[in-house]
Amino acid sequence: MASITLKNIVKRYGRGPSANQVIHGVNAEIKDGEFIVIVGPSGCGKSTLLRMVAGLEEISGGELLIGDKVVNTMEPAQRDIAMVFQNYALYPHMTNYENMAYGLKIAKVAPEEIRRRVDKAAKILELSHLLERKPRELSGGQRQRVAMGRAIVRQPKVFLFDEPLSNLDAKLRGQTRIEIQKLHAELGITSLFVTHDQVEAMTLAQRMIVMNGGVMEQFGTPEEVYHTPASTFVASFIGSPPMNLLKNAPGSMPGRILGIRPEHLQVVTEGGWEIQVDTVEMLGAERLVYGTLNGEAMTIRIDEGAPFPRAGESIRVQPSGEQRLHWFDASSGKRI
Ligand SMILES: Nc1ncnc2c1ncn2[C@@H]1O[C@H](COP(=O)(O)OP(=O)(O)OP(=O)(O)O)[C@@H](O)[C@H]1O
Numbered sequence: 001m002a003s004i005t006l007k008n009i010v011k012r013y014g015r016g017p018s019a020n021q022v023i024h025g026v027n028a029e030i031k032d033g034e035f036i037v038i039v040g041p042s043g044c045g046k047s048t049l050l051r052m053v054a055g056l057e058e059i060s061g062g063e064l065l066i067g068d069k070v071v072n073t074m075e076p077a078q079r080d081i082a083m084v085f086q087n088y089a090l091y092p093h094m095t096n097y098e099n100m101a102y103g104l105k106i107a108k109v110a111p112e113e114i115r116r117r118v119d120k121a122a123k124i125l126e127l128s129h130l131l132e133r134k135p136r137e138l139s140g141g142q143r144q145r146v147a148m149g150r151a152i153v154r155q156p157k158v159f160l161f162d163e164p165l166s167n168l169d170a171k172l173r174g175q176t177r178i179e180i181q182k183l184h185a186e187l188g189i190t191s192l193f194v195t196h197d198q199v200e201a202m203t204l205a206q207r208m209i210v211m212n213g214g215v216m217e218q219f220g221t222p223e224e225v226y227h228t229p230a231s232t233f234v235a236s237f238i239g240s241p242p243m244n245l246l247k248n249a250p251g252s253m254p255g256r257i258l259g260i261r262p263e264h265l266q267v268v269t270e271g272g273w274e275i276q277v278d279t280v281e282m283l284g285a286e287r288l289v290y291g292t293l294n295g296e297a298m299t300i301r302i303d304e305g306a307p308f309p310r311a312g313e314s315i316r317v318q319p320s321g322e323q324r325l326h327w328f329d330a331s332s333g334k335r336i
């Protein structure tokens with residue numbers, strides 16, 4: 001096992017004046033055994049960052065350490081890392097056992113040691129009864145577990161996951177997420193997990209790196225990111241529906257943006273802000289009220305069972321506490 005240190009990591013594709021810089025100086029100290037999620041929208045540089053840690057992509061600037069060793073120029077095979085991708089590409093002509101054992105066989109690990117490691121991984125992943133089947137005889141989720149098993153048996157210092165759950169349906173994703181958590185609790189291997197899904201990030205991460213356009217906007221626990229987002233970008237990316245960001249809220253100062261989450265507004269009979277209701281969505285456990293306040297769009301979450309307005313009506317709402325208000329600088333978007 002090992003810590004991972006990113007010191008001012010930069011990535012440029014191409015050279016000279018036409019080079020395209022896609023990672024702009026990322027700093028992070030990841031502790032031995034931590035489960036870190038890298039989250040952000042498509043194209044923000046998540047895979048690039050992961051591939052630099054894996055050694056699959058050259059690092060253009062800065063220093064990358066695994067443990068206390070600088071690994072910038074170290075070959076991928078020397079880094080003691082195992083990677084699980086979205087497209088896990090199992091060998092179709094091999095059994096699941098052979099798929100999991102293959103890398104160890106190539107590395108000339110003794111057959112009885114291979115047997116021991118594959119059996120152990122299969123047990124953790126609940127695949128023991130499926131080892132003699134071929135990958136095509138498994139469900140998508142089971143196949144993804146074989147791909148994870150193939151990574152586990154290598155007993156790496158670091159696990160890297162690049163959107164490994166994206167091909168699974170919602171239910172299987174949920175289940176596999178729980179398996180990954182169990183796996184991490186059991187093995188305690190330092191892990192970097194890439195996703196564009198903020199729910200996946202919130203549920204899996206011990207700490208998360210929120211990326212935007214090649215910049216690390218925030219590095220913190222899910223609680224920190226949710227309760228004290230570092231910027232308007234983080235505020236609107238983490239949490240669903242996104243935080244309301246208001247330029248013209250009553251009592252607001254010029255040059256500031258007020259943020260308030262839909263779940264932190266309560267309906268009141270007097271005082272508060274008057275909202276014109278445009279539409280109401282029923283989502284089962286809650287209703288989402290979409291309205292306007294001083295010409296700005298505003299979403300309010302109302303628990304199922306509570307009285308709710310209809311389109312065309314107006315309601316009064318107020319924040320459910322001073323600590324629920326977030327202030328951001330209007331020009332930089334940074335938290336004040
Ligand atoms: N080989 C390459 N040459 C030039 N630019 C590249 C190359 N690979 C990636 N990029 C650019 O680098 C940026 C980051 O790409 P990256 O694949 O890391 O994004 P991502 O966050 O993983 O996105 P996604 O969620 O879609 O997988 C993108 O703007 C992309 O176009």
Ligand SMILES: [Mg+2]
Pocket residue numbers: 046047048
């Ligand atoms: Mg990617």
